Amino acid sequence: MKLGLENKSVIVMASSSGIGMGVAKEFAKENANIMLFGRSKDRLEQAKQEILIETNNIVNYTIGDISSKEDIEKVVQNTINIYGSVYALFNNTGGPITASFDELNDQDWISAFELTLLSYIRTIRAVLPIMRRAGIGRIVNNTSISIKQAIENLILSNTFRTGIVGLTKTLSRELAKDKILINVVGAGKTDTERVKYLDSVRAKQMGVSIEEIQKQSVGSIPLRRYGRPDEIAKLVVFLCSKANTYITGQSVLVDGGMVSGY
Numbered sequence: 451m452k453l454g455l456e457n458k459s460v461i462v463m464a465s466s467s468g469i470g471m472g473v474a475k476e477f478a479k480e481n482a483n484i485m486l487f488g489r490s491k492d493r494l495e496q497a498k499q500e501i502l503i504e505t506n507n508i509v510n511y512t513i514g515d516i517s518s519k520e521d522i523e524k525v526v527q528n529t530i531n532i533y534g535s536v537y538a539l540f541n542n543t544g545g546p547i548t549a550s551f552d553e554l555n556d557q558d559w560i561s562a563f564e565l566t567l568l569s570y571i572r573t574i575r576a577v578l579p580i581m582r583r584a585g586i587g588r589i590v591n592n593t594s595i596s597i598k599q600a601i602e603n604l605i606l607s608n609t610f611r612t613g614i615v616g617l618t619k620t621l622s623r624e625l626a627k628d629k630i631l632i633n634v635v636g637a638g639k640t641d642t643e644r645v646k647y648l649d650s651v652r653a654k655q656m657g658v659s660i661e662e663i664q665k666q667s668v669g670s671i672p673l674r675r676y677g678r679p680d681e682i683a684k685l686v687v688f689l690c691s692k693a694n695t696y697i698t699g700q701s702v703l704v705d706g707g708m709v710s711g712y
Contacts (some may be wrong), residue, residue: 454692455480459533461525462486463516463573464542466493468642469592471500472679473540476687478507482538485529486511516543516569517561526576536580538588538690541570545594545644546606548651554606562606567613574621578630587630588690591618592682595638597701599709603651611636615701622699631698633689638705639667640677672707 460477464470466488477484478501486509488494494511501509512528514521529536546562570591581587593611595601600608618634625632639645646660649667653660668674682704688694689702703709 451693453480453687455482455538455687455690457481457483458537459483459485459529459535460538460540460690461529461536461573461577462540462542463525463569464488464544465511465540466490466497468644469637469640469679469682470540470542471497472683473542473686474509475501475504476680476683477538477690478505478509480687480691481507483533484509485525485532487514487516487525489513489515517564519572522569522572523576526573526580530580535584536577537584537586538590539573539577540590540592540686540690541573542592543569545604545648546610548603548648549605550603551605558606562610566607566610567617570614571617574617574632578625578628581630582628585629587625587628588694589621589630589632590686590689591632591634592686593634593636593701595636595703595705595709597634597636598703598711603655604648618701619699626698631689631694633698634701635682635686635689636701636703636705637682638677638703638708639671640679640682640704642679645676670708671705675706677704677706 460482462470462474465474465486474484486494491513498509510532512525591614593614596608596611597615618632621632649663650660653663
């Protein structure tokens, strides 16, 4: 299958590690022009070198905070300055804090909204004029299995991730006339720093080792293992490729069969 991503410019948000890094690598394998984005120059430089070694693709990066409107505008402008266009966007961010409803105040909700939902809205808003002028575009919004099944102690994520689904479904209809396809990917238990952190929090709450929590988690997954970032990345790259011509407004889980609901 020819994906047609050679020399296509792609912005990959929160891409210095984890799923974002995995997605950037898969795009690099397809010889796309990639703009990484993250807060740490050291981690971005490390990601750049790792991608170069594994794929022989030289990528660029922008340093910034995903909660900052100005930094989001900066990464889009940098992509235009270097590559001339934006063909695809992978929206991605770290998750909000873990807590129950009674533990949260207004600022917690506002911060989670800005991080998890408003950042996606701002990034989409920034790239749409460019994609519309080009008459083509691809957007994939990363979420989690919480869009189908609420996760305990993650009420902030459960709330705003489902908001991303509503945003995506609505935009898929509004953007169809512009030949811009937009979809959602929901990651299950994946071997990332975020999941390790969540496992450690749960282990502390239950008074058991993190290894015991991971054993329980793996037992709830039909494929009996955590996923890998590259397994999510392969789906993202396909959805963003020219091989995808008719899939839009959809939410696809990559969870090893963990969620049993429809």
